[in-house]
Amino acid sequence: MSRVTLQGIPVSAGISVGKAFFMNRRSFENVPRHTVPESLVSAEQARLDLAFRNVHDELTQARDKIPTELADHGTIIDSHIMISRDPKLLARSKEIVRDTNITAEWALEKAVREVERKFEAIDDLYLRERISDIRLVAQRIIKKLLGQHHEEEVVGVSNRVVLMAHDLTPADTIGLDISKIMSLATVEGGKTSHTGILARSLQIPAMVGVTDLEKYVNDGDLVIIDGLKGKLIVNPEEHELELYSDLKYQFENYHKSIIRExxxxxxxxxxxxxxxxxxxxxxxxxxxxxxxxxxxxxxxxxxxxxxxxxxxxxxxxxxxxxxxxxxxxxxxxxxxxxxxxxxxxxxxxxxxxxxxxxxxxxxxxxxxxxxxxxxxxxxxxxxxxxxxxxxxxxxxxxxxxxxxxxxxxxxxxxxxxxxxxxxxxxxxxxxxxxxxxxxxxxxxxxxxxxxxxxxxxxxxxxxxxxxxxxxxxxxxxxxxxxxxxxxxxxxxxxxxxxxxxxxxxxxxxxxxxxxxxxxxxxxxxxxxxxxxxxxxxxxxxxxxxxxxxxxxxxxxxxxxxxxxxxxxxxxxxxxxxxxxxxxxxxxxxxxxxxxx
Structure with missing residues (x-):
C-alpha cells in the first residue's frame, strides 16, 4: 500500500481520518458503444423514453424520503427532477439514435457531451459548474438503461467512512445513514458545487475536483481529508497521522469557539x-x-x-x-x-x-x-x-x-x-x-x-x-x-x-x-x-x-x-x-x- 497525496478544492473546512468507501465511480464508464440494426432504432428510442420517465419517478420518490438532516436540500433534487423531464435532452438523444443507429446509452452520452461543450464556453464559474447536475442525472438514466439499481452501491455502509464519489447529490445519499459519513471527496465539482453545500450543512470536511481520486483510492484505504488545504493523503505514514490528529483537535476547538460567539x-x-x-x-x-x-x-x-x-x-x-x-x-x-x-x-x-x-x-x-x-x-x-x-x-x-x-x-x-x-x-x-x-x-x-x-x-x-x-x-x-x-x-x-x-x-x-x-x-x-x-x-x-x-x-x-x-x-x-x-x-x- 503506497502513500499518495492528491490535491483538490476545499469546500467544507475540517480534518478527518478514516476508511474510504466509494459510492459511485466515473460517469459513462461502462456505456456500451455499438450500433444497432435499423429495425431496433425505435426500440432504443422507446428505452430512452422509459428510462427518463423512470428516473423522474425515482427522483420524485427520493425527494419525498429526504432525511431530516437533508430536508433543506429539496430544491436541489427538484432541479434534477426538472432535468430528468427536459424534453430537449431526451429529444436530442433520440435524434442521435435515429441518425447514427447507436445504442440509447451511447446516444445519451453524446447528447450530454454536446451540452458540456456549450457550458464550457460560459464565463461565469458558478454557472459553468451546473453541468455537473446534468451529468449526474444522465448517469442515473444510463444506470437505468443498463438495468443497474442505484441503491445497490450504498448497501454495506455500517461503520463511519470517508465517502468517495465521482459526484454526489442529496438524492444519492437517501439510502445512507448520514451519521456514518465522516467526510466527502469527489472527482467532479468546484467551489460552488452542491457537494460543498451538502457537506457544510452536515458540518463535515469535504473537497471536490480531486484529480485521480478513482485511480489511487480503493475501498478500505486509510485516508486523511484536509478540508483546510484541499489535500487528500492515501495510506498516510505514522507521523502524518499524529500531525493531522493534532490539527483536527485544534481546528475543532477553534471552530467551536467561533461558533459560540x-x-x-x-x-x-x-x-x-x-x-x-x-x-x-x-x-x-x-x-x-x-x-x-x-x-x-x-x-x-x-x-x-x-x-x-x-x-x-x-x-x-x-x-x-x-x-x-x-x-x-x-x-x-x-x-x-x-x-x-x-x-x-x-x-x-x-x-x-x-x-x-x-x-x-x-x-x-x-x-x-x-x-x-x-x-x-x-x-x-x-x-x-x-x-x-x-x-x-x-x-x-x-x-x-x-x-x-x-x-x-x-x-x-x-x-x-x-x-x-x-x-x-x-x-x-x-x-x-x-x-x-x-x-x-x-x-x-x-x-x-x-x-x-x-x-x-x-x-x-x-x-x-x-x-x-x-x-x-x-x-x-x-x-x-x-x-x-x-x-x-x-x-x-x-x-x-x-x-x-x-x-x-x-x-x-x-x-x-x-x-x-x-x-x-x-x-x-x-x-x-x-x-x-x-x-x-x-x-x-x-x-x-x-x-x-x-x-x-x-x-x-x-x-x-x-x-x-x-x-x-x-x-x-x-x-x-x-x-x-x-x-x-x-x-x-x-x-x-x-x-x-
Missing part, C-alpha cells in the same frame, strides 16, 4: 459596528445563514431559478420564492440582485448570440433592458415580496446614470402594473446598484444621489480594473485584491456614498479575506456580505481589533505603490495580531502558505 455583533473593541451579511444563491443555504450569525442576506443571486429548468419561471413562482426567502429571514434584511445573466446562459430561450466575449457583452442590466418583459416580471415579484418590510433591490453591472434611470423606469412600470392588479408592495423599498465597473467608480459621487445604497462587487471590480480573467490559470497571479488601484477605488466609492448620505456595502471574496477586512473597516464600510461559513471567523477578527488600528493600517497601505510591498505589510501586521484565526481561516480561503 457568532451571534454577537461585528463590533470593534472601540465600538465601531459593521453589519455582516451573507451571500446566498440557494434556499439550502438559509440554515447556514442563520446558524453562522449573519445579520441578513446582502446578496441573493436570483439566477438559479432561471437556470435550473428548461423553461422560464413565471411571476407567481418568483413571488412565492422571494416571499418565502423574505419571511424566513424577517426581520433580517434580504437584498435581491436582479438577474445577472448573459444571453449565452439563456440561449435556449432567447437564441444564441455567439458573443466573442460574453463577459463584456449582453449581460446583467444590459440583458434585462433588452428583455424588458422578463425584467419587469422579476421586478414585480420582488416588489410583491417587499410587503414583508425587509426587502431591498439592487441592479448589477451599472456603468452610468442612464442605466439607472432606465432601470428605475421599468421599476415604476412594474409598480403601476401591481397597483392596477391590486397587489400590495412597499413603496419605500430601498433600491441600490452594484459598483463593479471602473466607470461606475469614477462617477460614484454622481450616482450616489440616484440610489439608496452602493454594493461594491469586488470580484468583477478587480477583474475589470486590472484587465485579467481570474479563472485563467495563465494570468490568475495578477488577480490582486490589495492592488493600489483596487484600494483607491473602494475608498473613493465609500467616501462618495457617505458624502451623499447612503450606505456602502462590500461583497465578493475580498470581503471575506481576513487580510482585507481590517482595511475595509479603516475605510468606514457600513457592511460586508460574504459566504455564510466565513462569518464566524470574520466576526471574531472584527471584535478583536480597534478602528484606530484599522485606520492606521489603511494609511500605511495607501502610502505604498507596489502590490508585493502592500501584501507583505498587511499579511505581517494581520498575522501578528490574529495568529490563531490565520492558522485556520486564511488557509480555508486562499490555500496559500502563511507567513512564518
Amino acid at each position: 457568532c451571534q454577537l455583533p461585528g463590533e470593534t473593541i472601540d465600538g465601531y459596528r459593521i453589519n455582516v451579511f451573507a451571500n446566498v444563491e440557494l434556499f439550502e443555504e438559509l440554515p447556514a445563514v442563520l446558524e453562522n450569525g449573519a445579520e441578513g442576506v446582502g446578496l441573493y443571486r436570483t439566477e438559479y431559478s432561471f437556470l435550473s429548468r428548461a423553461d422560464l419561471p413565471g411571476e407567481d413562482e418568483l413571488t412565492d420564492e422571494y416571499v418565502q426567502m423574505a419571511e424566513m429571514l424577517a426581520p433580517r434584511k434580504v437584498v435581491f440582485r436582479s438577474l445577472d445573466l448573459g444571453a449565452d446562459k439563456l440561449a435556449k430561450v432567447f437564441g444564441d448570440l455567439r458573443e466573442p466575449n460574453p463577459a463584456l457583452g449582453l449581460r446583467a442590466i444590459r440583458f434585462s433592458m433588452r428583455h424588458r418583459d422578463l425584467f419587469r416580471q422579476q421586478l414585480k415579484a420582488v416588489l410583491r415580496a417587499s410587503v414583508t418590510g425587509n426587502v431591498a433591490l439592487m441592479f448589477p453591472m451599472i456603468s452610468g446614470i442612464n442605466e439607472i434611470h432606465e432601470a428605475k423606469g421599468v421599476l415604476r412600470e412594474a409598480q403601476a402594473e401591481l397597483e392596477k392588479e391590486g397587489h400590495a408592495y412597499d413603496a419605500d423599498m430601498p433600491v441600490g446598484i452594484m459598483v463593479e465597473l471602473p466607470s461606475t467608480v469614477f462617477i460614484a459621487d454622481v450616482l450616489a444621489h440616484e440610489v439608496d445604497f452602493f454594493s461594491v462587487g469586488t470580484n468583477d471590480l478587480i477583474q475589470y480594473s486590472l484587465g485579467i480573467d481570474r479563472l485563467n490559470r495563465h494570468v490568475s497571479y495578477l488577480y490582486q485584491p490589495l492592488h493600489p488601484a483596487v484600494i483607491r477605488s473602494i475608498k473613493y466609492v465609500v467616501d462618495a456614498g457617505h458624502q451623499a448620505g447612503i450606505e456602502v456595502s462590500v461583497c465578493g471574496e475580498l470581503a471575506s479575506d481576513p487580510y482585507c477586512v481590517p482595511i475595509l473597516l479603516g475605510m468606514g464600510v457600513d457592511s460586508i456580505s460574504i459566504t455564510p461559513q466565513a462569518i464566524p471567523g470574520i466576526k471574531r477578527i472584527i471584535r478583536q481589533t480597534t478602528m484606530e488600528d484599522c485606520k492606521n493600517l489603511l494609511r500605511e497601505v495607501q502610502e505604498l505603490f507596489q502590490v508585493s510591498a502592500i501584501n507583505h505589510t498587511v499579511r505581517d501586521t494581520i498575522f501578528r495580531r490574529f495568529p490563531e484565526e490565520l492558522t485556520f481561516y486564511a488557509s480555508i480561503l486562499d490555500n496559500e502558505e502563511l507567513p512564518a
